[in-house]
Amino acid sequence: MWSDIVKKELQGIMGEQWVKDDPQSLVTHSYDGTPMLQSLPDAVIYPENTAQVSETLKVLSKYMIPVVSRGSGTNLCGGTVPVQGGVVMVMHRMNRILEIDLQNLTATVQPGLNTKQFITHVEGMGLFYPPDPSSMAISTIGGNIAEGSGGLRGLKYGTTKDYVLGLEAVLANGEVIRTGGKLMKDVAGYDLTKLLVGSEGTLAVITEATLKLVPPPKYKKTMLAMFKDIYGAARTVSSIIENRIIPATLEFLDRPTIRVVDDFAKLGLPLDMEAILLIEQDGDMESVERDIARIEEICRSEKAERIQVAESEAEALKLLTARRSAFTALARLRPTTILEDATVPRSKIADMVLEINKIALKHNVQICTFGHAGDGNLHPTATTDARDQEEIHRVEAAFEDIFEAAIRLGGTITGEHGVGLVKAPFLEWKVGAAGIEVMKGIKQAFDPHQLLNPGKVFAKSSRKRVVIEHG
Amino acid sequence: MAEPKTMEHGMTVSLVDTLKNKLDYDQLTNCMRCGFCLPACPTFRETGLEAESPRGRIALMKAAVDGIMQPDAAFEEQMDHCLACRACEPACPAGVKYGQLIEQTRDSIEQHTVRHRWWVKSARKMAFEGLFPHPRRMRLLGGALKFYQKSGLQKLTQGTGIMNLFPDELKGMEKIMPEATGTGVIKEIGVRHPAKGEKIATVGLFRGCIMDIMFTGTNVNTVRLLTEAGFEVVIPDEQTCCGALHAHSGEGGGAKKLAKSNIRAFKDLGVDWIVSNAGGCGALLIEYDHLLHDDPQWKDDAAWFASRAVDVAKLVVEHGRVPYFEADSQAGVRITYQDSCHVRNVMKSSEAPRKLMRSVEGVQFVEMEDSDRCCGSAGIYNLTQPDMAGQLLDRKMDCAKNTAAQYMITSNPGCLLQMKLGISKSGMENEMKAVHLVDFLYENMADKK
Ligand SMILES: Cc1cc2nc3c(=O)[nH]c(=O)nc-3n(C[C@H](O)[C@H](O)[C@H](O)COP(=O)(O)OP(=O)(O)OC[C@H]3O[C@@H](n4cnc5c(N)ncnc54)[C@H](O)[C@@H]3O)c2cc1C
Ligand code: SF4
Ligand code: SF4
Numbered sequence: 001m002w003s004d005i006v007k008k009e010l011q012g013i014m015g016e017q018w019v020k021d022d023p024q025s026l027v028t029h030s031y032d033g034t035p036m037l038q039s040l041p042d043a044v045i046y047p048e049n050t051a052q053v054s055e056t057l058k059v060l061s062k063y064m065i066p067v068v069s070r071g072s073g074t075n076l077c078g079g080t081v082p083v084q085g086g087v088v089m090v091m092h093r094m095n096r097i098l099e100i101d102l103q104n105l106t107a108t109v110q111p112g113l114n115t116k117q118f119i120t121h122v123e124g125m126g127l128f129y130p131p132d133p134s135s136m137a138i139s140t141i142g143g144n145i146a147e148g149s150g151g152l153r154g155l156k157y158g159t160t161k162d163y164v165l166g167l168e169a170v171l172a173n174g175e176v177i178r179t180g181g182k183l184m185k186d187v188a189g190y191d192l193t194k195l196l197v198g199s200e201g202t203l204a205v206i207t208e209a210t211l212k213l214v215p216p217p218k219y220k221k222t223m224l225a226m227f228k229d230i231y232g233a234a235r236t237v238s239s240i241i242e243n244r245i246i247p248a249t250l251e252f253l254d255r256p257t258i259r260v261v262d263d264f265a266k267l268g269l270p271l272d273m274e275a276i277l278l279i280e281q282d283g284d285m286e287s288v289e290r291d292i293a294r295i296e297e298i299c300r301s302e303k304a305e306r307i308q309v310a311e312s313e314a315e316a317l318k319l320l321t322a323r324r325s326a327f328t329a330l331a332r333l334r335p336t337t338i339l340e341d342a343t344v345p346r347s348k349i350a351d352m353v354l355e356i357n358k359i360a361l362k363h364n365v366q367i368c369t370f371g372h373a374g375d376g377n378l379h380p381t382a383t384t385d386a387r388d389q390e391e392i393h394r395v396e397a398a399f400e401d402i403f404e405a406a407i408r409l410g411g412t413i414t415g416e417h418g419v420g421l422v423k424a425p426f427l428e429w430k431v432g433a434a435g436i437e438v439m440k441g442i443k444q445a446f447d448p449h450q451l452l453n454p455g456k457v458f459a460k461s462s463r464k465r466v467v468i469e470h471g
Numbered sequence: 472m473a474e475p476k477t478m479e480h481g482m483t484v485s486l487v488d489t490l491k492n493k494l495d496y497d498q499l500t501n502c503m504r505c506g507f508c509l510p511a512c513p514t515f516r517e518t519g520l521e522a523e524s525p526r527g528r529i530a531l532m533k534a535a536v537d538g539i540m541q542p543d544a545a546f547e548e549q550m551d552h553c554l555a556c557r558a559c560e561p562a563c564p565a566g567v568k569y570g571q572l573i574e575q576t577r578d579s580i581e582q583h584t585v586r587h588r589w590w591v592k593s594a595r596k597m598a599f600e601g602l603f604p605h606p607r608r609m610r611l612l613g614g615a616l617k618f619y620q621k622s623g624l625q626k627l628t629q630g631t632g633i634m635n636l637f638p639d640e641l642k643g644m645e646k647i648m649p650e651a652t653g654t655g656v657i658k659e660i661g662v663r664h665p666a667k668g669e670k671i672a673t674v675g676l677f678r679g680c681i682m683d684i685m686f687t688g689t690n691v692n693t694v695r696l697l698t699e700a701g702f703e704v705v706i707p708d709e710q711t712c713c714g715a716l717h718a719h720s721g722e723g724g725g726a727k728k729l730a731k732s733n734i735r736a737f738k739d740l741g742v743d744w745i746v747s748n749a750g751g752c753g754a755l756l757i758e759y760d761h762l763l764h765d766d767p768q769w770k771d772d773a774a775w776f777a778s779r780a781v782d783v784a785k786l787v788v789e790h791g792r793v794p795y796f797e798a799d800s801q802a803g804v805r806i807t808y809q810d811s812c813h814v815r816n817v818m819k820s821s822e823a824p825r826k827l828m829r830s831v832e833g834v835q836f837v838e839m840e841d842s843d844r845c846c847g848s849a850g851i852y853n854l855t856q857p858d859m860a861g862q863l864l865d866r867k868m869d870c871a872k873n874t875a876a877q878y879m880i881t882s883n884p885g886c887l888l889q890m891k892l893g894i895s896k897s898g899m900e901n902e903m904k905a906v907h908l909v910d911f912l913y914e915n916m917a918d919k920k
């Protein structure tokens with residue numbers, strides 16, 4: 001239990017001003033990017049280095065106080081909502097780039113570092129860090145690692161998990177472990193690095209990360225293809241891949257999204273289209289030109305109604321705007337925007353989109369779908385109003401159906417956002433009862449007293465999204 | 472503070488109730504807590520604390536209304552700490568009207584507060600009720616200021632150290648104050664000014680109150696620029712203070728009264744545009760429709776007014792004939808620009824000023840890093856929150872230095888003064904000069920007649 005004694009002890013470690021339990025701090029750490037969830041912690045703390053994290057966790061485990069690690073709280077799965085109270089540990093002060101190793105092409109950074117700042121920094125040095133979640137202007141590297149975040153470049157370059165080479169992390173009891181390193185090969189024992197990537201703050205607090213950097217692509221080209229037949233768009237996706245072309249970006253917008261986007265951004269998109277693909281290729285000029293020409297051919301053979309290849313940087317930016325404004329446009333439609341993360345094998349994109357549209361109709365809710373077609377990661381997005389209880393129930397029921405459909409089509413309940421609180425009730429659908437048991441065993445080994453981000457990933461039983469109020 | 476306040480009719484109303492009453496719950500709900508606004512917010516960037524971010528402040532407002540927390544003194548302080556620069560608004564995908572939320576919150580707090588020291592309250596009362604709404608008194612004040620500056624009294628006070636009794640910011644300000652005129656634009660050049668060449672439209676000049684006595688020259692130059700660009704300009708003398716300082720300090724009632732007289736003044740003239748050269752004023756003018764949206768009698772006229780209010784640079788670029796500008800004497804001079812938050816984030820004029828500056832032949836425009844970030848002036852913020860304001864200004868001056876520009880150009884008197892203060896504080900007086908965009912353009916207008 002949180003008490004003045006604990007507070008004093010923590011203040012002794014971090015200094016008075018970095019241990020806060022005033023109402024303002026509690027309220028502003030009771031939520032994250034996930035709609036409709038709120039729960040107050042008992043305190044908020046801001047460690048400055050690994051030693052402080054370690055000492056802090058020793059104290060907290062002595063008093064059995066839960067702790068939620070927090071980057072910028074942009075996750076969409078309720079991952080940082082302190083549902084069992086306890087302490088929110090904000091990693092913002094640990095935000096330094098410790099080293100850029102030009103010989104090994106690695107970067108060693110602290111977890112609270114802002115993703116975009118990091119990307120800008122390495123790009124300034126002529127290097128490239130591909131993971132680019134749309135939230136990168138806000139999110140932290142630690143949050144990206146803990147969620148295993150992906151982005152628009154995931155198809156060709158992979159996601160965060162493909163770039164984490166080594167970690168330093170603090171266990172619930174305060175012990176510090178180091179995994180991996182600046183090594184491209186390492187099979188010494190179980191791969192704890194990979195295990196911690198995507199562990200959502202439930203296994204350890206990440207305090208340092210060594211990341212892989214790559215040379216940047218030299219040239220880039222962008223195009224937009226519009227289809228009246230959604231299967232044509234889907235077949236285009238498969239056909240591009242079959243032709244052994246892996247575009248840097250291959251994004252998808254469905255008809256409801258196109259309408260909303262056009263209404264908002266006035267891009268003059270044809271409104272009778274069923275789907276739009278936004279395609280970008282990068283690399284050497286010659287191969288990019290060749291790939292784009294070939295992709296254009298494929299689009300045509302799949303009866304694309306209109307194809308637009310950007311001739312200049314400015315034009316490319318305009319094409320990208322369609323995809324970028326999807327979220328903005330949807331967010332302005334209704335007060336509450338619930339963006340989910342169902343993922344299917346890319347051959348099943350069209351089936352999944354049609355399935356989603358059917359489900360939306362069935363439950364009488366508005367769901368627009370866009371996402372990373374190239375890797376099968378779709379974002380069905382419901383626009384609703386949190387104040388309308390009855391409608392929210394229908395939305396929840398729709399999402400339940402959507403997750404079920406995704407799994408039926410060989411997919412998963414989340415491609416990049418994580419399980420957290422929101423999808424915990426569905427995890428078993430994906431990994432099975434035995435899978436859950438193995439995962440719980442791992443959790444037990446890392447965190448025997450269930451102090452690290454309790455209530456996340458593993459659900460008690462409920463399959464409902466609920467508003468929880470603590471304290 | 473949260474103490475209940477007794478109303479005239481004997482009912483006790485708490486700050487919570489007032490917040491519940493005033494805050495637009497739709498807007499609070501529209502915030503989906505995505506955090507997109509965080510990187511845009513200067514106070515978040517300085518402190519890294521969620522509570523100092525737009526998302527945090529909205530969460531606090533909502534928590535107060537929802538009864539999750541008491542709006543205590545810390546809550547009030549947090550709301551005061553916001554610059555109201557509204558950089559968070561363009562960054563928000565959901566289009567949350569943060570500016571309105573903070574105004575409604577401050578308005579509520581103002582009705583309850585016992586916190587303001589008496590002198591702040593009485594100084595405010597004097598300025599807001601006794602001074603700003605009265606152009607004639609403002610001009611008298613301008614005259615007094617001019618006398619003070621001209622008579623040697625200024626030198627004397629600067630010499631005697633009497634200014635040491637005031638806080639640092641006032642001291643700094645006193646040093647960089649421009650020369651007041653005590654006349655105002657109408658007395659200088661009259662009310663009506665025909666367009667040069669074929670007339671494109673008639674515009675009413677919003678002269679501003681402080682603007683008009685401290686920067687009469689800028690108002691005069693604005694008229695010259697506008698007529699050159701093809702506009703007929705009228706300056707209704709019946710106009711008064713815009714009400715921005717009232718609105719931003721939580722005195723909505725005062726702001727509404729002023730808005731109505733301004734609407735009447737311009738409506739009577741039937742102008743096509745109402746042009747402003749001060750971001751702080753312009754931002755409120757453009758939102759008169761919001762200010763008076765629940766006043767059935769004024770709603771339509773307010774909308775008429777709001778849809779015509781425009782920043783001078785934007786008007787010239789988008790509707791006028793852009794005059795030919797040529798470096799006056801020093802070819803190769805470097806210039807840079809500090810965006811006025813309100814011109815940029817509310818009046819949505821950030822391209823136009825740059826376009827005009829770039830069009831000056833023989834001048835090199837350099838973009839300053841973080842030019843879109845608040846300089847810390849923010850109305851009277853630099854007086855009420857000197858620490859944060861000082862921090863922001865220091866950072867700004869580092870960026871300014873890096874441009875190696877000879878001119879720091881701005882579009883708002885508050886920012887202009889703040890830039891002057893920054894230049895003086897960092898000892899760059901010999902290298903850099905702060906000027907209003909309009910003055911700079913007029914100086915370099917090739918064909919001054
Ligand atoms: C508008 C929007 C767009 C988004 N786009 C994408 C996208 O394109 N791709 C994508 O994958 N996600 C996306 N997301 C989701 C979210 O941004 C990512 O999950 C991001 O990685 C979270 O980073 P954060 O720093 O905000 O972490 P937080 O939200 O603070 O935390 C996320 C999780 O990480 C844990 N955690 C944080 N720091 C540590 C640490 N140091 N050690 C251990 N655990 C830690 C937390 O406990 C929590 O479980 C988006 C979110 C929004 C709001
Ligand atoms: S960007 Fe808008 S919706 Fe997102 S947290 Fe900020 S105010 Fe709320
Ligand atoms: S108005 Fe400016 S200071 Fe206030 S919350 Fe928005 S960005 Fe931050």
